Amino acid sequence: MMTKVREVLLLLLLPAFVPHTDGTRYSLPGKPTEIKCRSPEKETFTCWWKPGSDGGLPTTYALYYRKEGSNVVHECPDYHTAGKNSCFFNKNDTVIWVSYNITVVATNALGKTYSDPVDIDVVYIVKPHPPEKLEVTVMKDQGWPFLRVSWEPPRKADTRSGWITLIYELRVKLEEEESEWENHVAGQQKMFNIFSLRSGGTYLIQVRCKPDHGFWSEWSSTSYVKVPEYLHREKSVWILILVFSAFILLILIWLIHMNSHSLKHCMLPPVPGPKIKGFDKQLLKSGKSDEVFSALVVSDFPPTTSNYEDLLVEYLEVYVPEQQELMVDEGKDHDGCLKSIGSASDSDSGRGSCDSDNLLMDKSGAAKEEQQQQNQEGDQIGTETQGPKEAWEKETMLCANEDVVSPDASSKKVKTWPSVFSPVTPYSSSPLDPHNSLEMHKQNCLSDTQFPPGSPSSDHYIKKALQSSYWEVCFNNNQPYPQTDVHQQLQAHSDRNISAINDGNAPSNLLLPTRMTEYVEVQRVNEENKVLLHPIPSGHSREEACSWVGHGDNYSKVKGVNSDNVLLLQREVVEEESMEMTGAAESCYTSSIAINTPKPTTCSHIALPVQEERILAVSGYVDTATMFSLDT
């Protein structure tokens, strides 16, 4: 009984005798965890574990393994090669395609603690060492540098026999803070090229490898490389481009400057300013609109005066200059009618009842008359006709300038038609007093405005007898008058000297028998103040009509002037063709001009008796021959 009490007391006091360490509890060691085994070359492998708490007591660890298919438990052969808490299996202990069942046991004074078992197969846990001998060199490809990276497989990995097949990967980074790694898979090759480098930059390069069915190795040690400066060429290209473009820009600017005016004209066409006569811009700017607009009013428009008559030309006065005399050609028979028809392009002015050319005809006759009155130059014909001239009852002064016969004569000049012919009618009534005629000449003489300014005496002055049956139309013609030439002139539309004077008092035979009147068309007045005439073509044909040239053939005789101021002509038709015309028909007579005087510019006054045989009525034309005949 005493022993039992002693044992109980011992048992109770036993904890007291146990040394006390500040409350530390001793326990079993913690379970080792995270057992990880790796094989670098598929020949050996190493296992590591993570020990648990030691429980306050020295703890030892042991690794036991069991191979597949056998229950024999082996312990780790080598705890030290691989470091602490590791177990290294060498080649002899390593078999492949056999799974290992590994358990780690932690042992301390209190007991053992077993870890969870792990099944591994060596071929699945291959993790090689990183590649070795990493070399980076800068190489040049046509001036552009690139990096050539080369390495070796890890020493222990047997790739030569094909036991391990390694796949490599490398990464590159610039030596900057914010740069990122750039990975490149190199496959099974042990060399790699890196392009597109930054000039002057420093690169970091690492490489790692992995077996075909395994784990990636660790990255190798970093290799540094510095790329040399190589952007000279690139920069020089840019500099060249800049210079070239600057040059082109300069040329463009210069071109634009040179053509600035035309460009301005093209881009900004000038706005036409107001060009109003009498418009004063300054006045407008000053704001006085009344003055501005009043200035616009032209004083003479609209015409406030009623001097319309002044504008109208009563008659035209054509003065023949002294040097040039109008030639009067007249045929034997004074049946020829002088007729002038304005050209087709004649202005419309005064087309009503008279034709300007007719006026010219009259004027020429009158002018010649006057000229002959004054002309004493060996004008044989003129002297002959002095008498008849004086016997003229009336004369109508026609003033006209050289432009009167031009088709484009101003309208003023031809406005005198009505008044021109009105005095014609009383011709037959009473003889004219030359003086009166002269006065009338002066009265009806046109104003100076009708004459071209500064016109010399070379102007043609044609006077028309107001009441005289004699009228004379002289046209100057510088050409000689050989009879043969006349015909040629006729056909060549040359100038013609025509003068027809119908002197009722004098027989026609007094005058040049070869004179004849013929119808001509006043073509124009040339620059020498000559009235150019050309024959009026006949109704049939011009040639036919003009083929009559012959001496003393087919001359019409002026029969008389009827009430309609139509010259009645009588023509002795030699040829078959008869030129009977009515209305506006025209006739073409050839006239042979025989001038006795050598002077080409002579006029002759011929008065021809008019025999009434035929009537030639031409609308709008006054046949002077007819007029003259009335007086007889």
Added chain:
Amino acid sequence: MAQRRIRGGKLMMVLCVVAMCRAVPINDLIYRASQQSDKLHALSTMLTQELGSEVFPIDRVHACHTSSLQTPTDKEQALQVSESDLLSLARSLLQAWSDPLVVLSSSTNVLPYSAQSTLSKTIQKMQEHSKDLKDGLDILSSKMGPAAQTITSLPFIETNEIGQDKITKLLSCFRRDSHKIDSFLKVLRCRAANMQPQMC
């Protein structure tokens, strides 16, 4: 489509051989075969990892129907095996797995639904690759002599549907065997490419 490809590949090879056209060199054949085996093993690895994480751990390896085949267990042994033997081993292993793959493909329904599609797809691919590899190895073996023609028969007994544990066991066995095939062919490749060290 894959079967057509397999047939096409085989037909091309046969035609080439028959027509006495320029034969594909052995190096190329081996290289092609090794590529196929690599793909095969990669597929099985992927399968086990996916299923292992989702469904069940399959690291524990049990006895496979192909365990009776003696294969090298370490590097020295493997490097001492002749090329013909290596080829024979590869072909035997490959042959041993044609039936189990069929069984596996038809036994997917026992697995959880999420794993079924993965399993069926992958098994189908594995079948294709193994077929291609088999055809290539047949031609290769015909060029390498009679020793290469030996195929050890490794029958697979199970023909009915197998349970889930069997599936896991089969998958792990296949993973190993495909790795063996791949290793053998790669060793063979390096041996054949003496003049081309870059292939190894």
